Amino acid sequence: MRRIVSLLKEIRQAQLQKINAPAATLAESARMFEWFDGALSGIKPTDTGSQLEEVMTSAGFAYAIGEFVQRLMIPGYTRMEFAFEPLVKADTTPNFMPVTRYQSQAGVDDLEYVGEKGEARPGSVDDAAKRQYQVYRWEKQFDFSMETLINDDLGYLEDTARKMGIAARRTLEKFVSRMLWNATTVARLTGLGALYSTTGRLTTARISTARMAFNQRVDARTEPINAALRYIVHHVGLEDTVATIQNSTLVPELATNATNVVRNTFAPIKDPFLAGTAPNLPWMALTDPGLDGIVPFILARRAGMPAPMIVRRKSDIEQITSLLGGGGDVSPIFGDFATGNVVVKVMDVWGTYIDGTEGNLFDYRGAYYSSGTAA
Numbered sequence: 001m002r003r004i005v006s007l008l009k010e011i012r013q014a015q016l017q018k019i020n021a022p023a024a025t026l027a028e029s030a031r032m033f034e035w036f037d038g039a040l041s042g043i044k045p046t047d048t049g050s051q052l053e054e055v056m057t058s059a060g061f062a063y064a065i066g067e068f069v070q071r072l073m074i075p076g077y078t079r080m081e082f083a084f085e086p087l088v089k090a091d092t093t094p095n096f097m098p099v100t101r102y103q104s105q106a107g108v109d110d111l112e113y114v115g116e117k118g119e120a121r122p123g124s125v126d127d128a129a130k131r132q133y134q135v136y137r138w139e140k141q142f143d144f145s146m147e148t149l150i151n152d153d154l155g156y157l158e159d160t161a162r163k164m165g166i167a168a169r170r171t172l173e174k175f176v177s178r179m180l181w182n183a184t185t186v187a188r189l190t191g192l193g194a195l196y197s198t199t200g201r202l203t204t205a206r207i208s209t210a211r212m213a214f215n216q217r218v219d220a221r222t223e224p225i226n227a228a229l230r231y232i233v234h235h236v237g238l239e240d241t242v243a244t245i246q247n248s249t250l251v252p253e254l255a256t257n258a259t260n261v262v263r264n265t266f267a268p269i270k271d272p273f274l275a276g277t278a279p280n281l282p283w284m285a286l287t288d289p290g291l292d293g294i295v296p297f298i299l300a301r302r303a304g305m306p307a308p309m310i311v312r313r314k315s316d317i318e319q320i321t322s323l324l325g326g327g328g329d330v331s332p333i334f335g336d337f338a339t340g341n342v343v344v345k346v347m348d349v350w351g352t353y354i355d356g357t358e359g360n361l362f363d364y365r366g367a368y369y370s371s372g373t374a375a
Contacts, residue, residue, distance in 0.1 A: 013030065080272040081169075082173040082270075084177075092301050092303045093134070096302070098354065104129075132353070134300075134351045137349055138347070138350065139348075140167065141345045142164065142343075142345070143341055143344075145335070146342060150333070176299065177273040179352055179360035180271070180297065180360075183359075184358070185359030197370065197371075199370065201370075201375060203245075207285070210370075228288075229285045229287070230267065230287055232268050232269070234271070235274045235283065236271070237276065238372075280373045281372045282371050283370050284369050287367075292366070297360060311345050311346075312343065318330070
């Protein structure tokens with residue numbers, strides 16, 4: 001039993017050193033375990049220790065020792081992520097009010113031949129398209145008791161902040177996924193016709209059709225623009241299909257030696273939040289806002305909030321050393337005065353383009369949608 005107490009002492013000292021506990025705390029912990037050791041060796045402590053002796057002779061003490069030594073945190077599942085960053089253009093807003101951006105969707109008139117002593121005709125410039133987006137707060141609060149945090153000897157809750165950060169990222173990924181696949185966005189692309197949507201399943205031939213559709217994109221003056229299919233966003237059930245298309249020198253759907261012309265012409269991105277039932281699995285082709293200047297989707301953040309924040313409520317307890325002395329703040333780990341409750345909150349701020357007819361589609365010229373419902 002004394003060897004177990006010695007082991008517990010080493011574990012506890014290592015934990016305190018890991019969190020850079022004060023020397024006084026280390027010394028107090030050591031004295032406590034020395035007190036245990038003295039009681040077990042037959043040396044009578046200064047205190048009577050009657051309650052301690054009763055606990056040590058109970059079956060619950062052996063269980064408590066085993067629980068303390070063996071309690072470990074088993075890592076959770078490694079989550080599937082939606083790497084959406086290349087698909088959206090980042091912007092910031094100064095506050096929570098809608099901000100206005102003006103998008104130029106055309107150039108100016110072509111030049112015209114002017115004969116000798118002729119006078120050039122006046123040109124025209126199309127008005128820029130008004131675009132507005134807005135950011136919103138996204139938060140979740142977690143409450144812990146003071147006892148829970150103090151009793152967390154082996155770090156069962158010490159990764160809570162990491163989990164809260166993961167939750168914030170997961171929520172953002174779901175938000176971007178809804179930007180792409182919400183009914184209004186899909187309806188807008190579908191209504192534009194064959195150059196912007198299809199019902200076909202993902203095949204080499206249909207990716208080629210989508211590429212040719214991008215090549216025929218025009219601006220507001222029907223002038224050709226440099227639109228290119230850069231990404232295929234797809235249901236996770238299409239991962240093998242995408243890999244086959246990417247790695248096949250010949251067209252995988254044909255029993256001929258036709259060359260696979262779309263091989264390595266796009267980057268696949270799987271969306272784990274996209275719903276679908278095989279074999280009718282949707283997919284979408286998108287441009288790259290950074291390369292082509294065509295922005296299919298916007299992700300806006302409030303200035304000063306580039307990432308989620310984790311905040312903790314300050315304790316409302318004031319420590320008074322004596323009835324005549326002054327008071328002072330205590331550590332937030334003591335929680336609130338009434339219950340000892342420790343409140344932690346993860347918060348983030350983001351938003352996107354707001355429009356009743358376009359969905360979240362900032363510029364339809366940068367997207368091509370397929371429902372994947374036809375063979």
